[in-house]
Amino acid sequence: MEDFNFSVGQEFSDVKTFRKAIKEAAIAQHFELRIIKSDLIRYFAKCATEGCPWRIRAVKLPNVPTFTIRSLEGTHTCGKNAQNGHHQASVDWIVNFIEERLRDNMNYKPKDILQDIHKQYGITIPYKQAWRAKERGLAAIYGSSEEGYCLLPAYCEQIKKTNPGSVAQLTFLSDGQKGIVDAVKRKFPSAFHGYCMRHLTESVGKEFKNSRLVHLLWKAAYSITTIGFKEKMAEIEEVSAEAAKWIQEISPSRWALPYFEGTRFGHLSSNIEEFNKWIFEARELPIIQVIERIHSKLMAEFDERRSKSLVWMSILAPSAEKRISEAIARASSYQVLRSDEVEFEVLSAERSHIVNIGTRSCSCRDWQLYGLPCSHAVAALLSCRKDVYEFSERCFTVSSYRATYSQVIHPIPDKSEWSKESEAPMDEDSRVVRPPKFRRPPGRPEKKRLCVEDLNREKHTVHCSRCNQTGHYKTTCKADIIKSIEQF
Numbered sequence: 001m002e003d004f005n006f007s008v009g010q011e012f013s014d015v016k017t018f019r020k021a022i023k024e025a026a027i028a029q030h031f032e033l034r035i036i037k038s039d040l041i042r043y044f045a046k047c048a049t050e051g052c053p054w055r056i057r058a059v060k061l062p063n064v065p066t067f068t069i070r071s072l073e074g075t076h077t078c079g080k081n082a083q084n085g086h087h088q089a090s091v092d093w094i095v096n097f098i099e100e101r102l103r104d105n106m107n108y109k110p111k112d113i114l115q116d117i118h119k120q121y122g123i124t125i126p127y128k129q130a131w132r133a134k135e136r137g138l139a140a141i142y143g144s145s146e147e148g149y150c151l152l153p154a155y156c157e158q159i160k161k162t163n164p165g166s167v168a169q170l171t172f173l174s175d176g177q178k179g180i181v182d183a184v185k186r187k188f189p190s191a192f193h194g195y196c197m198r199h200l201t202e203s204v205g206k207e208f209k210n211s212r213l214v215h216l217l218w219k220a221a222y223s224i225t226t227i228g229f230k231e232k233m234a235e236i237e238e239v240s241a242e243a244a245k246w247i248q249e250i251s252p253s254r255w256a257l258p259y260f261e262g263t264r265f266g267h268l269s270s271n272i273e274e275f276n277k278w279i280f281e282a283r284e285l286p287i288i289q290v291i292e293r294i295h296s297k298l299m300a301e302f303d304e305r306r307s308k309s310l311v312w313m314s315i316l317a318p319s320a321e322k323r324i325s326e327a328i329a330r331a332s333s334y335q336v337l338r339s340d341e342v343e344f345e346v347l348s349a350e351r352s353h354i355v356n357i358g359t360r361s362c363s364c365r366d367w368q369l370y371g372l373p374c375s376h377a378v379a380a381l382l383s384c385r386k387d388v389y390e391f392s393e394r395c396f397t398v399s400s401y402r403a404t405y406s407q408v409i410h411p412i413p414d415k416s417e418w419s420k421e422s423e424a425p426m427d428e429d430s431r432v433v434r435p436p437k438f439r440r441p442p443g444r445p446e447k448k449r450l451c452v453e454d455l456n457r458e459k460h461t462v463h464c465s466r467c468n469q470t471g472h473y474k475t476t477c478k479a480d481i482i483k484s485i486e487q488f
Helices: 015-028 091-104 110-121 127-142 145-150 152-162 178-187 197-208 211-222 226-239 241-248 273-279 287-309 318-331 366-370 375-383 398-404 415-421 452-456 479-487
Strands: 033-038 042-047 055-060 067-073 171-174 192-195 335-338 343-347 352-356
Touching (some): 015 091, 145 152, 152 287, 171 178, 226 241, 273 287, 318 375, 352 375
Parallel strands (some): 171 192
Antiparallel strands (some): 055 067, 335 343
16 A cells, blocks of 8 residues: 555455554554554554544454454544654564565665665664664575574585585685694595685784785795795895794795695685675575575586687687797797706796706796696797697696586575475484584674785885884874983
8 A cells, every 4th residue: 555545444355464554554654553452353553642533443354354444533633753763663574674675685785774764664763673674584585594504414415416426626725723724634634735825914914013024925925936935035034033933833835835735726815706706695694595606606607618618719728828828929038958858958038947848847836836838848848849738737728628517517406395305214324413603793794805916915104204214104203202201
């Protein structure tokens, strides 16, 4: 009812519909209801303002659920005020108001809820009430966190049934906490485990309050040779011997490219922005919805990449092809000296490098780290008329790319179908998965993750024009105060 006007004899499909309509009218017309009698067969209410004559009475018709208005007395003489909210605008009412909007946009913000309610009904509700309504609405639509964890075993069974034969090669990136290190070593003994550089540089930044140290630490981590790594560590020691000692306590095999035993493919941080974008909208939902979002995204990505690779005419995937082309261009200026069938010395304007095409290695270590011949290796291969592409890792070829995405990721049946398949008795090994114990900290939850590029960027250092020191401005300089104390 857009105009919220009632009349005697007006009918409603049931008592619930009538109650909803009278509540909507009270909110929209800014008057408070005082309910005198309300049950399944009758409803009697009046305006809560003292002296206002407005009354309404409705009853249920015989043998049908229909409700009809029997009497409607008086008109409102009360002063209407919408600034202090409305008693009828409960959390449940707000949930009902925002439910469809939440289904379309799970990031529907409380401040937007406030604006939409004020725009449609002209009332002001507390921010906390809008926030609680959003939380309750998400739980009603997607389920609670506890329900999500309880469904995990059944969801895993569905993955096994719909996508059999899945195999994973694991490389873990973590913040290096002892519990995680021990768990990876115990449960995944063959997996490689590296430390996330985002967490490591955050720790250094908080401990030593020096952005240059953070910048040099990133440079050290990205070094492709042990010599380059040691040079950057020496620079760190020049800036702060204490920081260098602190960093040296962490094994470089966990975070630096020259010493890492596994393959990180250029990823030094677990803060993979593209993945974060996948789950950004679903991160507040139960874990099952987060996994389903990842599953749906992977289905779409596999299909897109499968279609995209069909038009490629090169031997290698475009990014690898570009890297090889750049290496071939640089190799034209090198001089190659051959030692034997597999070993070469490649001379450039800066230095010389030893290339072994038998072990597919170069002293610059670029070939070993990335799996594609570096410019020195390309020069050596071309000098003995070898095919550069044959010495590239097979995983970079277009045929391997197509084979990778040729397998279809099948959809998971709807949750309503799981119960039919899970009616069989559970075995002794079946476990109930419960959510981790977590106490929500006070304040607004932080959602924005730090960007790797922002951490990697060397920050501007402020400079004082009075004392020529860094770390503060002229207006906050304490040089004169310190000088006067010393003179005293």
